[in-house]
Amino acid sequence: MKRTESVGRLSAQIHRLSRIYINKRMDAYDIGSGQFHFLLRLYRQDGLCLKDLVSDLHLDKGTATRAVHKLEANGFVVSRENAHDRRSRNVYLTGKARKLKPEIESIFSDWNKILLRGFRPEEKTAFYEYLKRTIENGAEK
Numbered sequence: 001m002k003r004t005e006s007v008g009r010l011s012a013q014i015h016r017l018s019r020i021y022i023n024k025r026m027d028a029y030d031i032g033s034g035q036f037h038f039l040l041r042l043y044r045q046d047g048l049c050l051k052d053l054v055s056d057l058h059l060d061k062g063t064a065t066r067a068v069h070k071l072e073a074n075g076f077v078v079s080r081e082n083a084h085d086r087r088s089r090n091v092y093l094t095g096k097a098r099k100l101k102p103e104i105e106s107i108f109s110d111w112n113k114i115l116l117r118g119f120r121p122e123e124k125t126a127f128y129e130y131l132k133r134t135i136e137n138g139a140e141k
Contacts (some may be wrong), residue, residue: 007134018111025107029100030074035067039076040108042093043101049088050079058139071097 022033031039037057042048048056054064068091071077076097082088116124 014115021111021114022107026104029103031071031076034063035071035076036104036107038064038067038071038091039093039097039100039104042077042091042097043105046093047090049082049090051088053091058135076100
C-alpha cells in the first residue's frame with residue numbers, strides 16, 4: 001500500500017461515486033442518496049423506530065430525522081407514535097414507496113455489480129467481510 005493511501009480516503013471516494021450514481025438514477029423520483037438507504041432498510045423491516053434506523057445505518061439522529069422528514073414530505077413514508085413508548089416514533093413505508101421497491105432494489109443491485117465487476121466470487125465474499133470488519137472497528141471508536 002502506498003503511504004498516501006488511506007481507508008478513509010478510498011471509502012470517501014466510493015461514497016462520492018455512489019452518491020453521484022444513486023442521485024442520477026433516483027432524480028426522477030425526488031429521492032436523494034441521503035434517503036435511498038432508509039428505503040432499502042425499511043424494505044427489509046418496515047415500521048422501525050428512528051433509533052433503530054440511526055443505529056442500523058450508522059448515522060446521527062439529526063441526519064436521520066432530516067432524511068425521514070424529506071421522505072415523509074414526498075409521500076414515501078409516514079411516522080407514527082410508538083404504541084409502547086410515546087417518546088418514540090416508528091417509520092412505515094407508504095404504497096408509493098412499496099411500488100418503487102423493484103426499481104430501488106435494481107439500482108442498488110446494478111451499482112454493486114458495477115463496483116464488483118471483475119471480482120471472483122471468493123474475492124467478493126472476502127471484500128464484504130473486510131468492509132464489515134472495518135465498519136465494526138470504526139463503530140467501536
